[in-house]
Amino acid sequence: MDAVTIPIRLKYKRWLPYLAVLQTDIRQTMRSWVYRLWLLAMFLLGFGYLLYRLGVHREAGVIQEANLVMSDLLRWVVLGSAAVIAAITVGSISSERGTLADSVLSRGISRYQYFLAKWHARVLTVVATFMILSGVMLVASHFLLHENLSLTGSLAALLLVSSLFFLVASAGVTLSALTNDSRVAMTLLWLALYGGGALLELLPSHHPTPDRILRHLPATLRGEFDPTLVTDVLGYSILASTLVAAIGLVGFSRRDV
């Protein structure tokens, strides 16, 4: 008797393509020279500065307030990292245009999933890297320098700076999805970053602009901060990042690759 073959209906995992791109992109980003350079610069800057302050404290006997050292450090990290984060994020999609993107987008993945995976991967890499390195620096400064850091204040400071990076990374990925050339995307992002930062300073003094957040960091690190302000900044950042990403998502799903 002939065996009857019943075709098996294959069950596809709907979010597996998203996870595949997310995982691969995180790995590829961490292998890129820009990311490694950023990591190295942050590490050398952070621990070099901490050791220098420790030396001043030990040799000259000058008390080094951990909150002041860390706020200096975070301010430099933010100013220096903004440009590097721009470079890391603007190449996420535009640099893959052509046959490399073909080999991914011609498979069973929608543009929405691809964009979301790229966005989440870059944001996650940038924010997680910053949080981990800064967290280690905070712990180190807590033990090495004159201890006046508060746990909640440190957490609030890290969240505030991370929210800025979140927005920068989201804008970078969006520009990458909407432009064909990484250089154009990078120029636009830098213009938006520094131009936007300058424009925000024109707002009334009670509005939390990036510069005001950074200037207020010493007090935040000591635990002297308004929790409502922190949640407001986080809320604005998430809202703005989501809006920016939504523009990228819609734009990318209507573009040729």
Next chain:
Amino acid sequence: MARDATLVVETTRLTKIYQNRNIAINDVTLAIEPGHVLGLLGPNGAGKTTLLRLILGLHRPTAGQVKVFGRRMTPNAADLRRRIGYIPTNPQFPRGMTPIAYLDYMARLFGLPRDIRKPRLASLIRAVDLLNASGDPIERFSHGMTARLAVAASLINEPDLLIWDEPTHNLDIEARRSMLELIKTLAAEKTLILSSHNLNDVDEVCNHTAVLHHGQLIFHGSLSELKGRIRKNHYELDLEGDQKTITKAVQIIKTMNEFSKVQLKQRRLELLLAADASNCTALANVFVTLADNKVNLVSIRSVGQQTEQAYLDLVETEESRGFTRLYSANEAA
């Protein structure tokens, strides 16, 4: 409606204009049925790759539409692309990946669960003969090896439709032969669209052709239809007999008006028909002359690669039509 459901690919008045500067595809209406092995022909810049990208949803049409498996293809139609296997002209691979990692990545992009994708990628690596290189980084691979890997990637989802953009490009003779044999095997159960510059390849493996010229579809039909379009006007005859009698017979043939060229090289006679001559009448006269002179005919053959000749004739005709193509575009297609 019922007819639509049977079509694998259907394009309707498909047009693609890039940034209002470049017309890449112009009003292409094309239907591909299951089991077709379609050779997409055309010179560089004819729009072949653009057409394939439109079919895959990588590009959005400026006008018209593409339907794949009866449904409209869009950039977000992931479920349709799950049934397609694609190889771009020069496949690029993410850096630092091994064939196993790459095929696993491709399989995950199709949403294939682990218990399906792992055995399948192992079988494919074995099938494309990359078992010994399965742990090596892809960037060290030769053209042939990357081509085989691209083939494996295009088959990982067991697609119903294969779209291969110049699959024999950059391959050596042995790899090209293997690729053509693979295409013949796959053609038994899948629908294929092959873009190629190599007319010999198309002639060998395809049963249908579509010819694009400056973005316009100038021919779409079976390969035999394409070959049937050529005017057979160039023949070679191998003769047997005394050299003097052969020469005498050829002198008589040279006086015939039906031929624009009659040339004898030892015992091989080359005949080129005049533009308005009927090949049957002309050849009948030649045979009579040869018979009268007691010259034996060993063989006769039509010279030139038929598909190539047909293709060149099509392109030449299209170029000579000038403005008239505006009023007879449908007829040409």
